[in-house]
Every structure is written in structure tokens, then in C-alpha cells.
Amino acid sequence: MPSPTHVQESLAEIAARLAAYDPQALRVELAQQFIQSLLPPPQVQIRAQETVGLRQALGRVLAADVISPLNVPAHDNSAMDGYALRASDLQTEGPTRLRVLGTSLAGQTAAAEPPAGCCQRIMTGALMPAGLDTVVPQEFTHALDDGQISIPPKLLRAGDNRRRAGEDLRQGGVALAAGRRLKPADIGLLASLGLAQVQVWRRLKVAVLSTGNELCELGQNPEAGGLYDSNRYTLCALLEQLGVEVLDLGLVRDEPAALRAAFGRAAAEADAVISSGGVSVGEADHTKAVMAELGDVLFWRVAMRPGRPLAIGRIAQTDGRNCLMFGLPGNPVAVMVTFYAFVRQALLQLSGATPEPLLTLQAISNQALRKKPGRSEYQRGIVSRRADGRWQVAITGNQGSGILSSMSAANGLVVLGHEQEDVAAGELVEVWPFEGLA
Numbered sequence: 001m002p003s004p005t006h007v008q009e010s011l012a013e014i015a016a017r018l019a020a021y022d023p024q025a026l027r028v029e030l031a032q033q034f035i036q037s038l039l040p041p042p043q044v045q046i047r048a049q050e051t052v053g054l055r056q057a058l059g060r061v062l063a064a065d066v067i068s069p070l071n072v073p074a075h076d077n078s079a080m081d082g083y084a085l086r087a088s089d090l091q092t093e094g095p096t097r098l099r100v101l102g103t104s105l106a107g108q109t110a111a112a113e114p115p116a117g118c119c120q121r122i123m124t125g126a127l128m129p130a131g132l133d134t135v136v137p138q139e140f141t142h143a144l145d146d147g148q149i150s151i152p153p154k155l156l157r158a159g160d161n162r163r164r165a166g167e168d169l170r171q172g173g174v175a176l177a178a179g180r181r182l183k184p185a186d187i188g189l190l191a192s193l194g195l196a197q198v199q200v201w202r203r204l205k206v207a208v209l210s211t212g213n214e215l216c217e218l219g220q221n222p223e224a225g226g227l228y229d230s231n232r233y234t235l236c237a238l239l240e241q242l243g244v245e246v247l248d249l250g251l252v253r254d255e256p257a258a259l260r261a262a263f264g265r266a267a268a269e270a271d272a273v274i275s276s277g278g279v280s281v282g283e284a285d286h287t288k289a290v291m292a293e294l295g296d297v298l299f300w301r302v303a304m305r306p307g308r309p310l311a312i313g314r315i316a317q318t319d320g321r322n323c324l325m326f327g328l329p330g331n332p333v334a335v336m337v338t339f340y341a342f343v344r345q346a347l348l349q350l351s352g353a354t355p356e357p358l359l360t361l362q363a364i365s366n367q368a369l370r371k372k373p374g375r376s377e378y379q380r381g382i383v384s385r386r387a388d389g390r391w392q393v394a395i396t397g398n399q400g401s402g403i404l405s406s407m408s409a410a411n412g413l414v415v416l417g418h419e420q421e422d423v424a425a426g427e428l429v430e431v432w433p434f435e436g437l438a
């Protein structure tokens with residue numbers, strides 16, 4: 001491998017600084033903190049930016065603040081169909097009578113200032129005529145025969161039903177900050193500013209591979225003792241949901257040359273590589289040796305279930321960047337749980353995204369759960385609303401770390417923290433809904 005262009009602290013040196021670092025029983029939070037410390041800012045890792053049209057911008061990460069080029073709304077306008085008036089014309093005792101001078105429709109220029117004692121018929125979105133500050137919705141008025149309307153007393157305060165220029169977005173202000181991972185509402189907001197394009201970081205590129213000689217490609221027949229490679233499909237789907245570019249390196253035989261070629265390609269072409277399998281203590285595993293040969297890597301046993309064995313490392317690239325290595329355990333549910341616990345947030349941050357709080361729920365456990373203190377546990381569950389409106393969660397059956405059907409049946413993960421002991425039926429537990437992990 002070409003040597004890196006700069007010297008960086010080794011992973012062992014970083015680990016040595018952590019209090020309570022125990023690679024044989026690493027707390028989840030400490031593992032997360034460690035991974036966090038390996039993430040370079042996008043200016044260092046991603047570097048390139050691109051301009052994309054709004055229709056292509058969903059899920060992309062803003063590379064620069066978006067400064068509002070205009071006020072939204074551009075002018076004061078009416079929030080209701082009704083009559084625009086001066087609050088100072090309103091009587092406090094008894095009804096107010098005002099003469100209706102004309103009609104303002106949305107899209108027209110602002111009407112001239114009417115004299116005192118007059119009002120203007122106005123539609124939602126129409127510009128407020130000069131000098132008028134308040135709108136009375138038409139359903140609260142009575143039309144009188146002489147071209148006047150009557151408004152009951154004590155109905156309105158000055159400024160009611162008027163939308164102010166710039167109340168949504170102010171010209172020159174930061175409409176969306178750099179690091180924003182664009183959501184549907186953001187796309188609409190950018191459109192409301194008239195912006196057809198935005199400046200985003202290039203997509204993060206993530207390589208995926210599966211290791212294990214027992215695995216078989218879809219479309220082929222597994223040999224005796226073999227099984228289909230499902231992890232790569234799960235991982236590619238998880239990555240697509242995150243909006244990163246996926247480099248599928250396929251199924252790699254558990255042979256040093258094949259593994260070297262795959263990890264080498266990942267290092268040359270991708271920002272991160274995720275493998276599954278071969279990180280535990282088994283005999284047939286060359287994965288760990290090749291990871292350690294090509295990069296700087298630590299092999300952990302995390303105090304969690306599922307997902308105990310985990311490799312974390314990086315391979316230096318010729319241009320000074322790093323390719324992060326995530327060696328996930330082979331068991332299919334452990335792959336998903338470790339992805340959610342360690343990989344997802346890291347990839348988002350590596351993409352330039354500002355961290356956002358994870359959407360979690362407190363739900364009533366429908367059943368007693370066995371839990372050993374001293375490790376974090378992740379159980380598959382179905383969250384639903386009870387008749388009283390509170391969340392409840394039911395575990396989806398067999399929780400073996402190879403059982404994908406109970407993961408597929410679930411809509412979230414029950415997360416039982418490191419210190420947590422047995423949970424009694426009716427107790428509150430934390431749940432990560434899968435919707436919040438997309």
C-alpha cells in the first residue's frame with residue numbers, strides 16, 4: 001500500500017487516552033465516542049461539492065449556508081378571505097361600520113390607501129392595501145344594504161390575520177445551515193426562495209462486502225451447509241436509505257488474496273467499507289488478518305447483544321484521506337443492530353451532516369424481559385398505541401441473532417441500556433422506531 005501523506009495518531013494511541021477502555025468488553029457509548037473521534041470533517045474527507053437541482057436534492061447535505069435572497073412572504077398580505085381595515089377604526093363599544101371601497105385579489109399589486117372609515121374586500125394571499133393593518137374574516141361580518149359592512153365589537157386586535165413580509169424567511173438571513181440533510185420541507189422552503197439549485201457535498205461512497213465460504217450468491221444453489229448471502233443486501237438497503245453511494249464489492253471468499261483485493265479496491269475508491277462476518281474468534285477467518293495488514297484496526301468485543309464482535313479501523317488513501325473500515329459480525333441481526341448503533345451516525349457525519357437527535361419513544365413493555373446488567377441489549381419489537389394513547393411495545397418472538405424474520409416483523413428496537421436489569425411487564429422501555437433511523 002502507498003504510504004499516507006501525513007502521519008496520524010494510531011487507533012491504539014487514541015484508545016489509550018480513553019478512560020475505562022476495555023476492548024474485551026467495551027461499553028457501547030465508549031465505542032460510539034471512539035468512532036466519533038475518527039471522523040474527519042467533510043472539508044477533509046469529502047472535499048468535492050456539487051450543484052444539484054432541487055428535484056435531486058432530497059437527502060443531500062448542504063455544503064454551505066443558504067442565505068435567503070428575498071423576504072418570504074415578499075409583502076404584507078392577508079391570511080384570510082375577508083376585509084382589510086385599520087385597527088384604529090374599530091369601535092370598542094358596539095359594532096363598527098366600514099364602507100367597502102374595492103377588492104384586492106391575490107397576485108394584484110397593492111391597492112391605494114383608502115380613507116379613514118373605509119375598508120377593502122381582500123382574498124387570502126392578496127397584498128394588504130397601504131395603511132391597512134388588520135383583516136376581519138368575512139364570516140364574522142354582516143353586509144349592509146348601503147355598501148357597508150358591520151363588524152361586532154371586541155373581535156379583533158391590531159394585526160390579526162395579516163401575514164408580515166419576511167415573517168417566514170428574512171432576506172439576508174440563514175434559511176438553512178450548512179450540514180443540513182435536506183428533508184421534504186426543506187426542498188419546499190428552497191423553492192419558496194426561488195432557488196432551483198443548491199450546493200451540496202458530493203455523496204459519500206461506501207463499499208460493501210460479505211465474507212464467508214459458506215455463503216452463496218442469489219441465483220445459485222447453496223452447497224450442503226451453505227446459505228444465501230443476505231447481509232450484503234441488508235447493508236446495501238440500509239445505505240441506500242441513508243442516501244450514500246454504494247459500491248457493492250460482492251461476496252468475497254475467505255482467502256487472503258481475494259480479501260486483499262476487495263479491501264484494496266474499497267480503500268482506493270470509497271470513503272468507508274463495511275464488511276460482515278469473520279470478526280469473531282473462528283478458525284477459518286482471514287478477514288481480520290487482512291484488515292490488520294492493510295490498515296490500522298482494532299478488534300473489539302462490545303458489551304452488547306447482539307453484535308458483540310466488531311472491528312473498527314481505517315486504511316490511509318494515497319491523497320491523505322482515510323477509508324473507514326467497519327467489520328460487522330456475520331449474524332444477520334447483529335449486522336443491522338451494529339449498523340444502527342455505530343455505522344449510521346458515523347456515515348451521516350462523514351457525509352457532512354450535522355448530527356440530529358435520534359427519534360426515540362418511551363413505551364410500556366407488554367411483557368417481562370430478561371436483561372443482564374453490564375451490556376446493552378437490543379430487542380426487536382412492535383410499537384403501537386394503546387387505547388389511552390400511550391405507546392406500548394411487544395417483542396417479536398425469537399430473538400436469536402440469526403433470526404431475520406423477527407427483525408422483519410418489528411417496527412423498532414427496544415434498547416435496554418448497560419445498567420438495566422430485568423424489565424417487569426408494564427415498565428417503560430426506550431424504543432428506536434425504524435422510521436427514525438432512515
Ligand SMILES: Nc1nc2c(c(=O)[nH]1)N[C@H]1C(S)=C(S)[C@@H](COP(=O)(O)OP(=O)(O)OC[C@H]3O[C@@H](n4cnc5c(N)ncnc54)[C@H](O)[C@@H]3O)O[C@H]1N2
Nearest residue numbers: 210212228229230231232277278279280308329330331334
Ligand atoms: N466462541 C465464540 N464464538 C462466537 C462468538 C464468541 O464470542 N465466541 N461470538 C458469536 C457472535 S455474538 C457472533 S455475532 C458471531 C460473529 O462471528 P463472525 O463475525 O466471525 O461471523 P461468521 O462466523 O462469519 O458468521 C456468523 C454467522 O452469520 C452467518 N453469516 C455470515 N455472513 C452472512 C451473510 N452475508 N449473510 C447471511 N448470513 C451470514 C454465518 O453463516 C454464521 O451463521 O460469532 C459467534 N460465535
Ligand code: MOO
Nearest residue numbers: 306307308334401
Ligand atoms: O454479536 Mo452476535 O450478534 O450476538 O450473535
